[in-house]
Structures are given as C-alpha cells and as structure tokens.
Amino acid sequence: MTREEPQQLAVIGLGYVGLPLAIALAKHFEVIGFDVSVPRIIELSNGYDRNTGQSPRGLASKSLTYSSEAHDLKSVDFFIVAVPTPVDKQNLPDLGPIRSACRIVGQHIRTGTTVVFESTVYPGCTEDECIPILEEQSGLKAHVDFGVGYSPERIDPGNSEQTLETIIKIISAGDAQTLDKMEIVYETVVTAGLYRAPDIRTAEAAKVIENVQRDLNIALMNELSVLFHQLGLNTTEVLKASGTKWNFLKFHPGLVGGHCIPVDPYYLVHKAAAIGHIPQVILAGRRVNDSMASYVVAEAVSLLLASNTQPGRARALVLGVTFKENIPDVRNSQPMVLVQGLEAEGIDVFIHDPIITPAGFSDKFLADPFNGTDGFDLVILAVPHDAYMARSTDAYIRLLRGNGRGVFVDVRGALDKEAFAEAGIAYWQL
Secondary structure (H helix, E strand, C coil): CCCCCCCEEEEECCCCCHHHHHHHHCCCCEEEEECCCHHHHHHHHCCCCCCCCCCHHHHCCCCEEEECCHHHHCCCCEEEECCCCCECCCCCECCHHHHHHHHHHHCCCCCCCEEEECCCCCCCHHHHHHHHHHHHHHCCCECCCEEEEECCCCCCCCCCCCCCCCCCEEEEECCHHHHHHHHHHHCCCCCCCEEECCCHHHHHHHHHHHHHHHHHHHHHHHHHHHHHHHCCCCHHHHHHHHCCCCCCCCCCCCCCCCCCCCCHHHHHHHHHHHCCCCCHHHHHHHHHHHCHHHHHHHHHHHHHHHCCCCHHHCEEEEECCCCCCCCCCCCCCHHHHHHHHHHHCCCEEEEECCCCCCCCCCCCECCCCCCCCCCECEEEECCCCHHHHCCCHHHHHCCEHHHCCCEEEECCCCCCHHHHHHCCCEEECC
C-alpha cells in the first residue's frame, strides 16, 4: 500500500452522514453512493432528498453515481461505511446493518483497498466485529493486504454552522499507510483540519462519549427542572442566572430523541457490561431522559384537572413530532411517546408538524390546525420548528377553546410566557 490518491470511492449508506459526505467527496473524486434501499436510490437519482435537504444541484454531481447494486462496487478502492447503528427493543446494539455492509464490502475488497468506518460503535467493534467479516468475505488479511480505518461522523442534522467541513475530523487506522490514505481523502473536504488518534479503539471511544456527555448534561438539566418545579422556581430563570458565570455549561432541559444521543450511550453500556462494569452515571442519565415524556404528560394532566377538565373529555394538539427542530426525522421521537402517553390518559390527541407529510400517521394528523379548528383544551408545543416560531402568540391562544381557555405546554420554553400569563392562560414549561 502506497500513499497514493484513490481512483474510486464508495460511500455505503446514504443517510444523514453518508449523503453529505458523498456529495462533498464527489467534488474531488469519482464516488459511488451506495444504499440497499432502492426507493432511496431512485429519489436521489431524481434530485430529491427527503432527509437532509441536499440541493438538486449537489445531488446531480457528474462525479457521483447512485446505486443499490453491489456489482457496481467492483472497481472501488476506497470504501467509507456510514450505515446506521441503532439499538433493539432491549437497548442492545443492533449490528445488523454494519455487518451487512461488511459482507457487501468484503466481497469487493482486493489488495490495496481501504475500508473506513464512520458509524458510531463501541470501542473494539471495528476490530472484533467488522474486520473478521471483511477477511472472511475477501480471503485477505487486514492491515496486510487491505487497510482498515475509523473516522467517526460528527454530523449535527439541521446545524448550518457546524458542518462536515467546519468540524475537526478524527481519523485512525490499523497501520500508518492507511492513515496517510485517509488523510489524502478527508483533507480535501474538511477545512477545519484532521486529528490523528493513536488507534482505532481510541477513536471509537472518543466518538461514543461525545454523545454520552451531552446526554448526561441534558439529564442533569431535566432533573433540575423537575426539582425546581417542586420548589416553585422557574428553571429558565435559574439557568439564566447561573449562565452569567464564565465556566457554567449552557445546557437546557428537553425531550431527548433521535438516532444519536439516546442510542450511543447504550453502545458503551454494552461494552462495559461485557467486561463486568456497570456504568452507574451513564445509565442514570438515560433513565432520567427517557422519563421526561411521561413527566410532561403527568404535568399536563394535572393542569387539565386544575382547570376542571377531565382528561377523558379533553381534546389535545401536539405541535411537532420530529426528534428535533427543522429535521424531518421521527426516529426515537419523544414527542410521539408524549402523544402515546396522552392517549393512554384517555385524551383525544391530534398532531401537526410542518416539515413532515401525513403519510404513515393516523387521521389525527391535521393539515393546518391554525385555520378553522374547533379549539383544544390542551396544546403542547413539543418541537419549536422555525415555522412555529414565526407565528404570533395570539395564533397559539386562538388554538385553545374559547380563544384562551385551556392549558398551553411549551416544552422547551420557546415562547413568551408573559404573553400567555397576560391572557390568563395556564402555561407550563420544563
């Protein structure tokens, strides 16, 4: 293996991580964007991206070819694997997608090929799970006949400031030559620079704890929010005051969903359990964050009862059901857990989200609740999409029965609470 530029690259998995990377690399290399989902390949080939909102111009790059056919990978000499790494119903790592990708890639490895993994995993996964499959499928030896590296993704969907290009990229490999090859590829698109980790396991651990740390900080804010409500304090005001100190970390309470923060900690928990260690703090943070949707439901029900409205007779509207603002993704959506909790209380629940289509949802999905509804006893702003933030407070007040009666829950405290108070509305936030 020499320090030469690869002839053809392939990005395996065209989701939030893989697609932007494939488009960026296609400005410098011949790239195959590969995904096992035929509908996904069709829509991208037609210039449409339902997930990340990539422009038709970027999708139509002459150097980028989309395919779901494995035989199109026969000439690739540099693979980047960016498939999902979810957890199952027991919160155990589901390595099915990455194992499947390894089998596909392994069948197309030849001497001199480089394989880089970007999927978030636990320390040791690349060497213990992925490399054996690559060797079995190819009949070749890793770090001798072909190179293996790990460069964790750091994509933050919807963040226009922190992008692939502007975030320092960690690279690691099983040998120095592979690390050099990775540098040649990634330095073409990452302007922020590269950080060479000493080995693959270090890079795997670095990535997984990034989201563990964020999960724990949000969990602390959520626990403080519960405590402060019991003490009669406004959490937002407490955090504003604390935030005046230079070294106070500015996190806020909220519902933690999506495909990273509520998932990645379980990968580290799994590895810890395998060596006989029980990570008390990590698990505590997960328990707190997983309980918050139920906590919001309980508070909403209490407010309904306080306003002399029985839950079994109440109509509720939940605004925003994606896992975060301005992202059309409902994976591990805590607002959907909130909806289920309200329904379990006997409440008639309707939902609305301006950036997703009603397909796959029940007839409870409203096209435009701000226009001609009969009024709701309870309105919950669960996800403060930009489209919601552009509306006036009066627009939200008009959603409630009698143009102002009822309960308004602003989960993230995104709106002006004083305006609701002036209108005499029961208002609550985390």
